[in-house]
Amino acid sequence: MDAKINLKTVWNGNTKGNGIIKANYLETKIAIPELLGGSGEGTEPKELLVTSAVACYTMTLAAMLETRKLPVAGLTMDSEATNSKEEGFKIMHYPHIILSADATEEQIQSANRAIVAADKGCAVGNMLKKADVQVGVQGKVSLLSKENVVS
Known part of the structure; x- marks a missing residue:
């Protein structure tokens, strides 16, 4: 089955203007960054690209953790994109x-392996790598305690 994604975009004004992109579950403002002469009043293309990579990696990791039947108490992630010559x-x-406080050493190791495997299994990340974008991951696994309750 071929996947089809439909987006609708409306742009208002010139380079100082802004627009909206809509999809099934997405509606976001877009704008040319101020640094490039735009209004900066919306998401810019690279931010959207990184958001896509973040969503793909997170969902791939969540699926792998579920498949491994690990006792996940929380999953958070920070991501950073840099562009340099x-x-x-x-x-x-x-x-x-x-992981839950009673997770075994084997489960901790399985979660660590899932962190690496999700990077290899993320379709968006793999497309970006083919386009010479460096995509990497540095994860950590810890056990649930009063200090790291995810809310």
Whole structure:
């Protein structure tokens, strides 16, 4: 089955204007960054690209953790994108998996392996890698305690 994604975009004004992109479950403002002469009053293309990579990695990781039947108490992630002449475009994910307090060492190791496997299994990340974007992951696994309750 071929996947089809339909988006509707409306743009108002010139380069200082802004627009809206709508899809089934997405509605977001877009704008040219101020740095490039735009209004900056919306998401810019690279931010959307990184958001897509973040969503793909997170969902891939969540599915892998469920498949492994791990006692996940929480999953959070920070991601960072940088663009430099020396290194090009780079995206780093920093997932933090919190397992229940009684998780075994084997389950902790399985969660650590899932962090790496999700990077290899994320379709969007793999497309970006083919386009010479560096995508990496540095995750951590910890056990549930009073200090790291996810709310």
